[in-house]
Amino acid sequence: MESSNDQKNGDMEAVPLFGYELMRDILLPEILGKHTTDILYWGGKSLARRFPLVSLEETEAFFLEAGWGKLTLADDKKDEQIFILSGPFVERRLSLKTDISFKMEAGFLAEQVQSKKKAVTEAAEEIHKRSKTVKIIVRTDPKDKIE
Template sequence: MKSSAELEINTENNELSIPAFGYELIRDILLPEILGKETPDILYWSGKLLARKFPLMSINEIISFFDEAGWGNLRITKDEKKGMELELTSPLISRQIELKTESSFKLEAGFLAEQIQSQKKVRTEAYEEIVKRHKKVKIIVQWDLKDTDV
């Protein structure tokens, strides 16, 4: 059994345990220190860049990517004509919310926006909401069916 301070990552061939503290040091302390007030925007565009480097063909591949990247468990909670809502959960997210860290999930939102945009071939944006009560992140993805100039 792993402590709440470790993030467990499962792969097909083996298991790897990474201390959550090291991940948090980089993501929640170092990056914001280096990037300053531009951190959210840079993380969002970095997520889009990562999505272009790792093109995925379906929502199921995106869900698997999130799991393999250690970003958390992603699931669709609402799927509509002009958008979708997804829920992102993990022990690490719960820990960040419990510790009241100033965590941002812009990287994940940007990644989702670019993947969905590539799959649907329409302009797509995403934003996240931290749901403290349920210790999860809600990511809202919206697209414009008329804007196919991507």
């Protein structure tokens, strides 16, 4: 029999994946309907404003702790970053029969980069079921500055 200490990962209780999937991939789309992806994207941007991160390492750690997957910076150009999201959680979500989006993660990354570059930044995701990864492309418009 496992003790409550055995069920903990550090100081954090493990959240059952099935419960997360029920909320994120089944219930939210049911409630939000055709607006799901837009709302999740802007929700991700809102979360990034609440959790400003200063480094790539902090962002990678945030993704792991949030249960969003392993985030890796694959390419870093002046106005474009390409991130790869992978790992068991991403693989499991991609194997579901429902339509899966990673818009919240894309919005989160867009806002994190925008806050650093002080220019309008947007992100899009590409789902690669064959490699069981998600590519998130973050593009900044250096001509469109923000305060």
